Amino acid sequence: MSIEARKPPPQIALKIRRVLGGKTGWNGIAVQFAFAAVLGWIAYEIVSNARANLENQHIAAGFGFLANNAGFDVNQTLISYTGSDTFLRVFLVGLLNTLVVSVVGIVFATVIGFIVALCRLSPNWLLARVGEIYVEIIRNLPLLFQILFWYLAVLAALPNPRQSISLLGIAFVSNRGLVIPRPIGESGFEAFLAVLALGIVASLALRIHARQALFQRGQMIRIWPYVLGLLFGLPLITMLVAGLPFSFELPQLKGFNFAGGSRIIPEFVALTLALSTYTAAFIAEIVRAGILSVHSGQMEAGSSLGLSRGTTLRLVVVPQAMRVIVPPLTNQYLNLTKNSSLAVAIGYPDLVSVFAGTSLSQTGQAIEIIAMTMGVYLLISLITSAVMSVYGWRVSRSLGA
Amino acid sequence: MSDITSSSFVRQDLLGERPAPVKTTGFIGLMRTRLFNSPTNILLTIVGALLLWFTIIPSLRFLMIDAVWTGKDRTACLAENAGFAVGACWPYIQAKLPQLIYGFYPEAERWRVNLTLVLSVVLLVPLLIPRLPSKGLNAGLFFFAFPVVAFFLLHGGGIKGFGLSWTADLLQLFDDSIIGAGQALLSLGKTSSAAPLLWVVGNVIVLVGTAIYWLIFPLTWLRDQLQGTGQSVWADFAITTAIVSLIAFVLGGGLRTGGRALTSSIATFVAIATVIKLMGLDHGGLPIVQTNLWGGLLVTLVVSVTGIVTSLPIGIALALGRRSTIPLIRIFSIAFIEFWRGVPLITVLFFATYMLPLFLPGNFTVDGLVRALIGISLFTGAYQAENVRGGLAAIPRGQGEAAAALGLSWWKTTSLIVLPQALRHVIPNLVNSFISLFKDTSLVSIVALFDLLGSLRASFSDPKWSSPSTAFTGFAFAGIIYFIFCFGMSRYSLFVEHRLNAHRRN
Numbered sequence: 001m002s003i004e005a006r007k008p009p010p011q012i013a014l015k016i017r018r019v020l021g022g023k024t025g026w027n028g029i030a031v032q033f034a035f036a037a038v039l040g041w042i043a044y045e046i047v048s049n050a051r052a053n054l055e056n057q058h059i060a061a062g063f064g065f066l067a068n069n070a071g072f073d074v075n076q077t078l079i080s081y082t083g084s085d086t087f088l089r090v091f092l093v094g095l096l097n098t099l100v101v102s103v104v105g106i107v108f109a110t111v112i113g114f115i116v117a118l119c120r121l122s123p124n125w126l127l128a129r130v131g132e133i134y135v136e137i138i139r140n141l142p143l144l145f146q147i148l149f150w151y152l153a154v155l156a157a158l159p160n161p162r163q164s165i166s167l168l169g170i171a172f173v174s175n176r177g178l179v180i181p182r183p184i185g186e187s188g189f190e191a192f193l194a195v196l197a198l199g200i201v202a203s204l205a206l207r208i209h210a211r212q213a214l215f216q217r218g219q220m221i222r223i224w225p226y227v228l229g230l231l232f233g234l235p236l237i238t239m240l241v242a243g244l245p246f247s248f249e250l251p252q253l254k255g256f257n258f259a260g261g262s263r264i265i266p267e268f269v270a271l272t273l274a275l276s277t278y279t280a281a282f283i284a285e286i287v288r289a290g291i292l293s294v295h296s297g298q299m300e301a302g303s304s305l306g307l308s309r310g311t312t313l314r315l316v317v318v319p320q321a322m323r324v325i326v327p328p329l330t331n332q333y334l335n336l337t338k339n340s341s342l343a344v345a346i347g348y349p350d351l352v353s354v355f356a357g358t359s360l361s362q363t364g365q366a367i368e369i370i371a372m373t374m375g376v377y378l379l380i381s382l383i384t385s386a387v388m389s390v391y392g393w394r395v396s397r398s399l400g401a
Numbered sequence: 402m403s404d405i406t407s408s409s410f411v412r413q414d415l416l417g418e419r420p421a422p423v424k425t426t427g428f429i430g431l432m433r434t435r436l437f438n439s440p441t442n443i444l445l446t447i448v449g450a451l452l453l454w455f456t457i458i459p460s461l462r463f464l465m466i467d468a469v470w471t472g473k474d475r476t477a478c479l480a481e482n483a484g485f486a487v488g489a490c491w492p493y494i495q496a497k498l499p500q501l502i503y504g505f506y507p508e509a510e511r512w513r514v515n516l517t518l519v520l521s522v523v524l525l526v527p528l529l530i531p532r533l534p535s536k537g538l539n540a541g542l543f544f545f546a547f548p549v550v551a552f553f554l555l556h557g558g559g560i561k562g563f564g565l566s567w568t569a570d571l572l573q574l575f576d577d578s579i580i581g582a583g584q585a586l587l588s589l590g591k592t593s594s595a596a597p598l599l600w601v602v603g604n605v606i607v608l609v610g611t612a613i614y615w616l617i618f619p620l621t622w623l624r625d626q627l628q629g630t631g632q633s634v635w636a637d638f639a640i641t642t643a644i645v646s647l648i649a650f651v652l653g654g655g656l657r658t659g660g661r662a663l664t665s666s667i668a669t670f671v672a673i674a675t676v677i678k679l680m681g682l683d684h685g686g687l688p689i690v691q692t693n694l695w696g697g698l699l700v701t702l703v704v705s706v707t708g709i710v711t712s713l714p715i716g717i718a719l720a721l722g723r724r725s726t727i728p729l730i731r732i733f734s735i736a737f738i739e740f741w742r743g744v745p746l747i748t749v750l751f752f753a754t755y756m757l758p759l760f761l762p763g764n765f766t767v768d769g770l771v772r773a774l775i776g777i778s779l780f781t782g783a784y785q786a787e788n789v790r791g792g793l794a795a796i797p798r799g800q801g802e803a804a805a806a807l808g809l810s811w812w813k814t815t816s817l818i819v820l821p822q823a824l825r826h827v828i829p830n831l832v833n834s835f836i837s838l839f840k841d842t843s844l845v846s847i848v849a850l851f852d853l854l855g856s857l858r859a860s861f862s863d864p865k866w867s868s869p870s871t872a873f874t875g876f877a878f879a880g881i882i883y884f885i886f887c888f889g890m891s892r893y894s895l896f897v898e899h900r901l902n903a904h905r906r907n
Contacts, residue, residue: 021727021728022728023726031730032727032729035733046760049762050760053759053763056763124435126436126453127448127449130453139887139891140883140884140888140891142841142854143840144846144847145876145883148858152861156872157869157872338745341747342747352748366756366759370752373748374752377745378744381743
């Protein structure tokens with residue numbers, strides 16, 4: 001005679017309680033009801049007040065204003081824009097300007113940040129101190145202070161275009177901004193582009209092939225001479241055959257200003273300078289912490305295996321440091337993008353400045369405009385954090401955790 | 402027995418003196434080991450020295466050697482009058498100093514600002530020195546009493562009632578809003594298709610509102626009686642003292658252990674009464690200075706201290722909410738934190754300036770400074786929440802479980818066991834957030850508040866002082882102030898971190 005194992009009692013009620021009220025059960029559900037009531041009350045107050053206030057100010061709620069004519073000019077546009085375009089176009093112009101200054105800032109910030117980090121890690125005492133002074137000074141001054149410093153003090157102190165400072169005779173710096181040569185496509189442009197694309201694809205294929213050979217047969221193939229030839233030699237030969245791909249239009253001083261070349265407005269220069277130097281100080285600290293986080297035994301183990309110092313760094317230390325560096329580095333990139341909204345203080349036409357500033361004061365549609373502006377930044381940061389959580393998941397998987 | 406000295410392996414004569422080992426400490430040693438030990442290093446040293454030479458020397462020349470120290474207006478700072486290439490124009494700072502510190506705060510009332518600053522230093526310094534005792538009292542004074550006193554000192558004005566009247570006013574406002582919402586639903590129900598449902602819900606809400614009205618009726622009646630008497634503040638104060646002390650006495654354990662709670666409650670109220678009497682709050686207080694006259698360093702400090710004081714409770718509440726198991730509260734906390742962390746502060750300030758007034762009742766205007774403060778508190782609160790959450794995560798589960806095993810409730814476990822340890826863990830992170838808050842206060846100048854940076858920018862446009870070096874001098878001065886504050890805070894955070902990790906060092 002066997003005794004049937006008793007079935008556990010059905011715990012449906014318990015499970016529902018857990019899902020609805022957390023560990024605290026029915027108490028939790030009561031708390032939630034009270035909380036929802038308070039939230040609902042606040043939402044009701046906000047909506048009813050906003051409706052009454054908008055009615056008093058004779059503002060029609062809704063996004064219909066986006067189709068109206070903006071009627072003001074923007075002094076830096078990546079897409080064609082005139083004063084008779086719509087507010088939606090203004091939104092796009094501002095968004096593109098924000099993205100441009102962010103991308104340029106990120107590139108410069110990364111370069112400067114890595115250089116400063118190398119200085120701080122250098123065995124040379126003096127250079128390490130120089131890096132430290134840079135980081136301490138930049139980190140302890142507000143970013144807005146630095147933007148205004150570059151814009152109101154440094155750039156305003158530059159001479160006017162007639163006495164502008166020439167950089168090797170091709171670019172000119174003055175208080176009206178930076179004038180650089182403008183590339184103009186010539187006859188050989190298409191051929192040049194095609195060959196360049198071919199070179200990049202071929203180099204990538206070569207690299208994959210070399211890695212396969214290394215991992216499967218243990219055969220080392222030196223590929224860098226071929227890559228060099230593909231990336232530089234081939235386009236050079238095409239250039240000789242098909243003619244120059246593009247030529248530069250050099251800026252010329254005519255009267256009181258420059259003709260030709262492309263002008264970069266001083267607001268952009270000031271903002272890029274301030275954003276990249278400021279973020280670079282934070283990036284330098286992140287990179288330094290990342291490299292110091294790799295145990296010194298890793299370096300010793302690499303050299304005991306007979307790897308050279310450079311190879312150990314490249315194959316052992318840097319990959320491990322990157323795992324520590326990348327998440328906070330992305331965070332800094334995000335911060336830089338968000339900080340580019342300080343452009344409004346110096347009048348660089350970014351999203352906040354032209355949309356949440358000028359358009360808001362012209363239309364008075366505060367709720368819609370600020371919600372759209374906040375939405376853009378929120379979307380950027382949510383996408384970034386989603387990408388970073390995928391990255392974190394992959395790293396933890398590759399570590400076998 | 403053979404003599405040991407005769408054996409062949411023992412040396413018979415003294416060794417010659419060897420040269421002293423190469424010095425690796427001190428300045429010479431430093432030069433030898435870390436500056437000039439290899440050709441690359443020599444090159445790097447030269448590069449570093451050149452960098453310093455071309456930055457430090459010109460800055461020093463600008464700030465000290467080439468500077469103009471006295472003068473009445475811009476003519477003193479022009480190169481043709483001074484006779485040399487002029488560096489910093491310090492008379493400009495001397496002339497603008499009151500504006501940079503007080504803004505347009507009336508000159509006769511500036512002692513109030515100074516007194517507030519002295520008070521804050523007196524309260525803050527003992528709080529920062531770990532060795533000094535009675536941190537609880539000190540923190541209570543700084544975080545609760547000081548902001549109130551500072552408000553009445555800086556802004557001025559008096560009070561018309563006290564705790565009882567305020568509670569009655571607040572409850573009445575809340576009740577009116579509930580009844581209003583119910584009536585709005587009822588009137589909506591006349592036209593809508595879901596009429597019966599709306600009618601029921603609306604009537605329930607109105608019923609609840611009416612019930613609350615009768616519940617708080619004794620309170621409002623008492624308030625109206627008090628307003629009728631001549632000494633409304635003091636009568637209200639006496640009643641509030643009696644009620645709060647009684648509650649403290651009962652909650653503190655009645656006759657058995659309530660004595661202590663009673664004494665501390667009465668002591669607190671005596672202190673409050675002294676402050677009210679001293680500042681004359683019961684009959685008007687100090688003359689009111691509107692916040693649009695405030696400016697300079699005063700606004701910077703007011704915004705940052707208010708941000709610090711208000712963001713911490715918000716952060717703690719959000720962090721606890723994010724760790725809660727109750728779904729709605731957790732979801733709300735996560736959404737709230739991620740929203741504020743995802744947007745730049747400047748859009749938050751735009752939100753507070755342009756959108757917040759739309760959300761409030763039309764007859765209810767909020768001061769521009771207060772609006773900015775609300776925005777900054779919410780923004781910083783979200784960042785502090787993440788810091789506090791880090792600390793909560795670092796506390797082992799066993800701590801909470803042990804407390805629960807001793808029979809402590811969730812509130813007691815959190816406030817007595819978990820939070821004190823968690824907060825102590827994250828003091829360095831909190832201070833770092835305060836540093837960024839302090840730096841971020843400069844953004845209020847974009848929404849038309851004149852903080853230190855805003856006042857500085859305004860002073861550039863004064864034609865009396867416009868000279869080529871004015872802007873550089875102004876930035877040098879403001880930069881030094883910002884640097885002193887931020888660098889001081891970061892050193893303090895390092896000091897605390899060092900102390901906290903004392904047990905890990907060997």
